Amino acid sequence: MTERRFAIEVEDLTLAYQDKPVLWDIDLHVPEGILMAIVGPNGAGKTTLIKTILGLLKPAAGRITIYGKPFVAQRKLVAYVPQRGSVDWDFPTNVLDVVMMGRYGRLGWVKWPGREDRELAMEALRKVGMANFAHRQISQLSGGQQQRTFLARALVQDAQIYFMDEPFQGVDATTERAIIQLLKELRAAGKTVVVVHHDLQTVSEYFDWVTLLNVRRIASGPVSQVFTEENLRLTYGGKVAFLSKTAVSQSTPDTLQPASSGG
Amino acid sequence: MELLNSLLFDYTLRTVALGAATLGIVSGALGSFAVLRRQSLLGDAMSHAALPGVVIAFMLTGSKTPVILLVGAAVAGWLGALLMNGVVRNTRIKEDSALGIILSVFFGFGLMLLTFLQRNPDARQAGLNSFLFGQAATLLISDVIPMAILGTIVLLLVLIFWKEFKLLSFDRDFAASLGYPVAWLDVVLTSLLVLAIVVGLQAVGVVLMSAMVVAPAAAARQWTDRLGVMVFLAALFGAIAGVGGAMISSLGSGLSTGPVVVLVVSGIVLLSLLFAPNRGLVWNWVRQQRDRRKLRLQSVLTNMYYLAEQHDDMAHPHAVTVLQAMNFGQGGVRRSLHVLRERGLVQESSSGFWALTAEGVEEARQLIDSRRAGKGGDR
Ligand SMILES: Nc1ncnc2c1ncn2[C@@H]1O[C@H](COP(=O)(O)OP(=O)(O)OP(=O)(O)O)[C@@H](O)[C@H]1O
Numbered sequence: 289m290t291e292r293r294f295a296i297e298v299e300d301l302t303l304a305y306q307d308k309p310v311l312w313d314i315d316l317h318v319p320e321g322i323l324m325a326i327v328g329p330n331g332a333g334k335t336t337l338i339k340t341i342l343g344l345l346k347p348a349a350g351r352i353t354i355y356g357k358p359f360v361a362q363r364k365l366v367a368y369v370p371q372r373g374s375v376d377w378d379f380p381t382n383v384l385d386v387v388m389m390g391r392y393g394r395l396g397w398v399k400w401p402g403r404e405d406r407e408l409a410m411e412a413l414r415k416v417g418m419a420n421f422a423h424r425q426i427s428q429l430s431g432g433q434q435q436r437t438f439l440a441r442a443l444v445q446d447a448q449i450y451f452m453d454e455p456f457q458g459v460d461a462t463t464e465r466a467i468i469q470l471l472k473e474l475r476a477a478g479k480t481v482v483v484v485h486h487d488l489q490t491v492s493e494y495f496d497w498v499t500l501l502n503v504r505r506i507a508s509g510p511v512s513q514v515f516t517e518e519n520l521r522l523t524y525g526g527k528v529a530f531l532s533k534t535a536v537s538q539s540t541p542d543t544l545q546p547a548s549s550g551g
Numbered sequence: 552m553e554l555l556n557s558l559l560f561d562y563t564l565r566t567v568a569l570g571a572a573t574l575g576i577v578s579g580a581l582g583s584f585a586v587l588r589r590q591s592l593l594g595d596a597m598s599h600a601a602l603p604g605v606v607i608a609f610m611l612t613g614s615k616t617p618v619i620l621l622v623g624a625a626v627a628g629w630l631g632a633l634l635m636n637g638v639v640r641n642t643r644i645k646e647d648s649a650l651g652i653i654l655s656v657f658f659g660f661g662l663m664l665l666t667f668l669q670r671n672p673d674a675r676q677a678g679l680n681s682f683l684f685g686q687a688a689t690l691l692i693s694d695v696i697p698m699a700i701l702g703t704i705v706l707l708l709v710l711i712f713w714k715e716f717k718l719l720s721f722d723r724d725f726a727a728s729l730g731y732p733v734a735w736l737d738v739v740l741t742s743l744l745v746l747a748i749v750v751g752l753q754a755v756g757v758v759l760m761s762a763m764v765v766a767p768a769a770a771a772r773q774w775t776d777r778l779g780v781m782v783f784l785a786a787l788f789g790a791i792a793g794v795g796g797a798m799i800s801s802l803g804s805g806l807s808t809g810p811v812v813v814l815v816v817s818g819i820v821l822l823s824l825l826f827a828p829n830r831g832l833v834w835n836w837v838r839q840q841r842d843r844r845k846l847r848l849q850s851v852l853t854n855m856y857y858l859a860e861q862h863d864d865m866a867h868p869h870a871v872t873v874l875q876a877m878n879f880g881q882g883g884v885r886r887s888l889h890v891l892r893e894r895g896l897v898q899e900s901s902s903g904f905w906a907l908t909a910e911g912v913e914e915a916r917q918l919i920d921s922r923r924a925g926k927g928g929d930r
């Protein structure tokens with residue numbers, strides 16, 4: 289087996305909004321070809337971390353590389369699925385048009401998408417099971433359909449690394465399974481997928497790598513090694529009753545019980 | 552008719568109409584992007600902010616040539632937008648408050664300068680007041696030509712960067728992740744908006760120009776779900792409002808153009824809110840009524856089917872009163888029956904007793920089947 293390359297490397301990353309630190313001294317080494325979850329409570333800085341890696345926010349300090357080079361030089365290797373709520377779904381456009389936006393990065397300035405882009409977009413829509421919705425107004429989509437539209441848009445970017453901010457938010461079980469199937473196909477094709485995830489129950493089932501984040505990086509590594517009760521407690525504080533079942537048990541798992549469920 | 556006549560043969564009126572159409576088209580098109588980017592207030596702030604620019608340009612040059620005054624307006628409007636961006640970025644003041652601050656400070660300053668000028672016994676500033684509420688009648692062909700050139704450039708730029716502006720307006724973060732310089736694109740789009748506003752200032756005035764930015768776009772949004780069509784319609788509505796307003800105000804003596812334009816454009820907005828298909832209120836009401844009637848018909852039909860099934864005789868007649876009881880609270884059973892009879896689905900076998908026809912049985916069966924097959928398909 290050849291030595292694994294790092295798809296994403298983050299060193300000493302610190303970012304603050306005004307005077308409030310949101311990410312503190314983050315180190316991250318993500319090997320190629322894995323499915324990684326980023327978990328952490330609301331406001332932990334998950335979205336901020338992704339946006340910083342994508343160059344949307346300027347860090348106070350730190351270094352970020354994609355396959356050994358700065359992000360700016362590697363932009364075409366990266367696809368992005370923003371949090372669904374980050375756009376206005378009443379915008380006057382249709383599903384196909386949104387998906388084609390994923391091609392704009394390759395098209396460059398001024399050039400208009402052509403037939404090939406349209407076909408790629410249709411292909412992506414078929415993959416996410418939305419082919420029949422190509423000409424549907426985006427204001428008439430359900431939450432799960434919006435999510436799938438965004439996913440298709442990322443697919444046509446034809447990237448090596450995919451960043452997805454809560455792709456399972458507000459989708460039903462069937463859609464969730466379809467999406468995870470898609471992510472696994474991407475992984476099988478050698479892509480790296482980074483997913484902000486909220487459901488701790490499914491982490492071990494879906495992902496092979498996990499980063500626990502709460503302003504600081506609590507832990508990052510293979511799920512079997514770092515998704516432990518101890519680390520979860522460090523990430524979420526005390527309120528994690530249901531974790532004893534889901535976390536990988538390392539030591540005696542029955543000392544933890546506070547009532548409410550976090551997340 | 553007389554209006555059309557003068558429009559065709561009166562040189563002055565034609566000039567005014569041309570200028571008004573230009574300003575309407577440009578502000579409508581750019582206003583669409585402003586509205587979609589939730590920047591309607593920005594347009595308002597920038598048009599008000601242009602006033603001191605007009606006055607200062609006059610004080611510096613002593614000239615009332617509109618082109619010079621409008622350069623002043625553009626600089627001031629642009630400065631206002633820039634300053635606002637700075638305030639939002641570097642302080643904790645939120646965008647809406649920043650807009651309010653810029654608007655009132657610049658506009659107040661402009662008014663102060665105007666008053667100051669008026670107290671001096673220099674009659675030359677007389678025309679400046681028309682920049683407050685607009686005077687389309689003052690447009691000369693030498694004003695309209697630069698307006699048209701500027702407007703064409705603005706529209707061409709929108710066309711060239713169409714894809715980029717669309718992406719920027721829909722999903723700014725995604726655009727940035729693709730490598731588009733979004734901050735720079737913001738500046739370009741905002742500058743184009745400033746130019747669109749400047750084009751209209753002389754005719755519509757700083758106080759009401761923002762209506763020409765927001766209203767045509769808002770009206771156009773009602774009629775379509777496609778960006779291209781929306782921008783086109785907004786330009787059209789803008790042109791109608793501009794020309795209409797300019798004509799009416801030029802014919803009436805001394806009427807300011809701004810208020811008349813706003814009246815016309817408000818009419819367009821009102822019509823659009825009421826009558827646009829899909830989004831219009833009237834349309835919605837009609838559709839609701841239609842849906843309700845259709846549902847009522849279907850429920851009468853299927854109820855008759857269920858009743859007949861119990862009698863093992865599909866042609867068994869039922870009393871209206873029974874059907875009314877089954878459709879309790881929905882009313883209109885008698886009317887539904889008559890509609891169904893027109894379609895040949897039911898017949899009145901004796902007074903007050905109704906039975907399904909063979910076709911009615913078929914129709915009802917299909918309805919029930921499709922309901923069982925499940926809420927399948929979309930919608
Ligand atoms: N534009 C902003 N200005 C100031 N503070 C911000 C801004 N955006 C985010 N924050 C703060 O930064 C922190 C991290 O936010 P972030 O959106 O990264 O959290 P998250 O982990 O994605 O949360 P969630 O699970 O709710 O999506 C939060 O405390 C938030 O209040």
Ligand SMILES: [Mg+2]
Nearest residue numbers: 334335336371
């Ligand atoms: Mg988030």
